[in-house]
Amino acid sequence: MSNIYAVTGNEAVANALRQINPDVCAAYPITPQTDLMQRFASFVSDGLVDTEMILVESEHSAMSACVGASAAGGRAVTATSGPGLALMWEILFVASGMRLPILMPVVNRSLSAPLNIHGDHSDAMGARDSGWVQLWSENAQEAYDNTVQALLIAEHMDIRLPIMVCLDGFIISHSIERVEYLDDDIVKNFVGTYKPQNPLLDIQHPKSIGPLILPDLYTEYKRTQHEAMSKVKNIVLKTADDFAKISGRKYSLFETYRLDDAEIGIVILNSAAGTTKDVIDIYREKGIKVGLLKPRLFRPFPYEEIRETLQHLKALCVLDRCDSFGAFGPLYTEIASSLYLSENKPIMINKIYGLGGRDYMPEHAKIVIEELIEIANTGKVKLFKDYLGVRE
Amino acid sequence: MSEMLEVRWHGRxxxxxxxxxxxxxxxxxxxxxxxxxxxxxxPERAGAPLKAYNRISSQELRMHCPVLNPKIIIVADPTLLDSINVTEGAPDDAIFIINSSKDPSIIRAKLNVSKKQKVFVLDATKIAIDSFGRPMPNSPLVGALARVSGAVSLETILEDVKKSFGKKFAKKIIDGNLEAAKRGFEEVKEG
Structure with a gap:
């Protein structure tokens, strides 16, 4: 009981950052930043962490300062949201290209215009090809747990890549729910001491990081980033095993819910997965064999494991809280790629939902399940990509 | 309490x-x-109508969306009764807790609820002004909600009021809010 609190997602993640006690945190102290960073800045001011807090003039500069701090040999963190992540975009690639294990919680919000800062995955999906590892979180507990696990993945000597921990804006970030914290000592020991690789501050061994590279070597360099990414899955699983030992909470590459014997399925990220699980229970009571897959590790994407898990289904709907205008949603295209090599694969449809904070209600999950039942029975699809709950 | 309790708050x-x-x-x-x-x-504007929600359950809460059919509906500002439909989505056995200086029977008639639905009334604004000099009805309403829902004891509520106000406010304000929560618990009346 002593470690259980009613807190917002922002409070939970800020508390994880306090427990991690990073060397440097750089942040732009105004909207689109959330109170996650405000709370962490309070911990710095109150002397609860040893972190050097750098307040900069933009999110672009926040990420630049993290790159500098990390290259110098420090453990660097920041946090961002929506348009803030968009403004960081150029430097995201610098962080991953320089193989700097920076940790960044991302409170997922929409992008303008029209101006909107509500829950939406457009921000992190826009950064999916930036070379960062991405963990996604259903609720405040998962956001906290993922933040505690993130650095072990990012800083692993086989990986050395930056990592984002994604949580839904407002729905999780600003809502209060029950969260169980680990003791400070346990997190401290779990995260361990940072061992910098070739730090710039090692002035006995002068070096350059991120210099010009010409076409004769750029491809080889980029390939090494892919190689590092290909090792992430195993480290994520190992870290999850170790985390289960200290917390009792189990994580994997993705979560499945009532999927083993399912005939129809839903793939959905983050907070909407919880609402969907409740509706799945209602349909299971009626004898409808429906299940769910909720990705946790989105970059790198676990294609083989997801193929094995979904290929037995008759019909499948992938829901995206993000649009790629004139194309399928980003989650749908990954699931379709996963299943392409299967001989028997489900009929797949894509629904765009919840843009700009539009509520995802149980009613929406019911609409999807009813349509999947119809597709499984008839084999016919009306629209492969459609908008859920849109007013015509 | 085995099943889930869902609450909707109407305030400004x-x-x-x-x-x-x-x-x-x-x-x-x-x-x-x-x-x-x-x-x-x-948009967060002072004085604008707003809704807030609670879910309480012994099972893990996976649902992350607004409450559609709240068992308990609380109206923190009596003027809202004239401007919005606070009974929307109320189930047959819904319970209303209304901040008003009027007699519970008048509020019951105004809400036009069915026989099975219960209406509780307390003058939370007056209690707040008496207790700490400001028209902030939240502490008396939390006390009333504890009483009506039976979800939590008065002692636990008082401890929590103390905890949540403790860091930000002077002792006088905290004691006032504790008094207000206690009076809300005691003075709420069914109509």
Whole structure:
């Protein structure tokens, strides 16, 4: 009981950052930043962490300062949201290209215009090809747990890549729910001491990081980033095993819910997965064999494991809280790629939902399940990509 | 309490309605329960109507969306009864807790609820002014909600009011809010 609190997602993640006690945190102290960073800045001011807090003039500069701090040999963190992540975009690639294990919680919000800062995955999906590892979180507990696990993945000597921990804006970030914290000592020991690789501050061994590279070597360099990414899955699983030992909470590459014997399925990220699980229970009571897959590790994407898990289904709907205008949603295209090599694969449809904070209600999950039942029975699809709950 | 309790709060920006939902959620953590407290997110303007929600359950709360059919509906500002439909989505056995100086029977008639639905009334604004000199009805309402829902004891609520106000406010304000919560618990009347 002593470690259980009613807190917002922002409070939970800020508390994880306090427990991690990073060397440097750089942040732009105004909207689109959330109170996650405000709370962490309070911990710095109150002397609860040893972190050097750098307040900069933009999110672009926040990420630049993290790159500098990390290259110098420090453990660097920041946090961002929506348009803030968009403004960081150029430097995201610098962080991953320089193989700097920076940790960044991302409170997922929409992008303008029209101006909107509500829950939406457009921000992190826009950064999916930036070379960062991405963990996604259903609720405040998962956001906290993922933040505690993130650095072990990012800083692993086989990986050395930056990592984002994604949580839904407002729905999780600003809502209060029950969260169980680990003791400070346990997190401290779990995260361990940072061992910098070739730090710039090692002035006995002068070096350059991120210099010009010409076409004769750029491809080889980029390939090494892919190689590092290909090792992430195993480290994520190992870290999850170790985390289960200290917390009792189990994580994997993705979560499945009532999927083993399912005939129809839903793939959905983050907070909407919880609402969907409740509706799945209602349909299971009626004898409808429906299940769910909720990705946790989105970059790198676990294609083989997801193929094995979904290929037995008759019909499948992938829901995206993000649009790629004139194309399928980003989650749908990954699931379709996963299943392409299967001989028997489900009929797949894509629904765009919840843009700009539009509520995802149980009613929406019911609409999807009813349509999947119809597709499984008839084999016919009306629209492969459609908008859920849109007013015509 | 085995099943889920869902609560909807109607208030106006700046009245402490969201804080009240948070205090109630925090108090309900006891006994290993799962809790949620969240506002309906929109432009945050003082005086504008707002909604906030609670879910309390012994099972893990997976649902992350607004409450559609709240068992308990609380109206923190009596003027809202003239401007919005606070009975929307109320189930047959819904319970209303209304902040009003009027007689419970008058409020019951105004809400036009069915026989099975219960209406409780307390003058939370007056209690607040008496107790700490400001028209902030949230503490008396949290006390009334504890009484009506039976979800949590008065003692636990008082501890939580103390905890949530403790860091920000002077002792006089905290004691006033404790008095207000206690009076809300005691003075709420069924109509």
């Amino acid at each position: 920006g700046g009245q402490g309605t969201v804080t009240a939902a948070k205090v109630f959620a925090d108090a309900c953590l006891s006994g290993g329960r799962y809790v949620q407290a969240f506002p309906e997110y929109g």
